[in-house]
Amino acid sequence: MLPIAQRTKHVDRIDWVKRDIDVSIIVDEILKSTDERLTRAGLDRMIGGHGWLTSKISKLPNTKCLLIQHRLISDS
Numbered sequence: 001m002l003p004i005a006q007r008t009k010h011v012d013r014i015d016w017v018k019r020d021i022d023v024s025i026i027v028d029e030i031l032k033s034t035d036e037r038l039t040r041a042g043l044d045r046m047i048g049g050h051g052w053l054t055s056k057i058s059k060l061p062n063t064k065c066l067l068i069q070h071r072l073i074s075d076s
Contacts (some may be wrong), residue, residue, distance in 0.1 A: 008021050016059045023052060024062040031070050 031038070044053040048052050057064050057073070067073045
């Protein structure tokens with residue numbers, strides 16, 4: 001006996017351009033407001049711990065440039 005077939009549910013896609021703008025604003029505010037040395041993982045935890053700054057940084061070019069300016073990642 002197989003279960004009753006269900007309709008496929010629509011999955012919304014992520015608007016990475018909008019997310020990049022939002023995250024870069026938040027990261028910039030955090031970096032300006034603190035004097036202590038932050039790591040990229042620590043900064044990611046501060047914005048919610050989603051892993052955007054560690055595993056999805058290539059999809060966030062504005063945020064990546066900001067992190068390069070503050071020397072949190074290398075320019076490679």
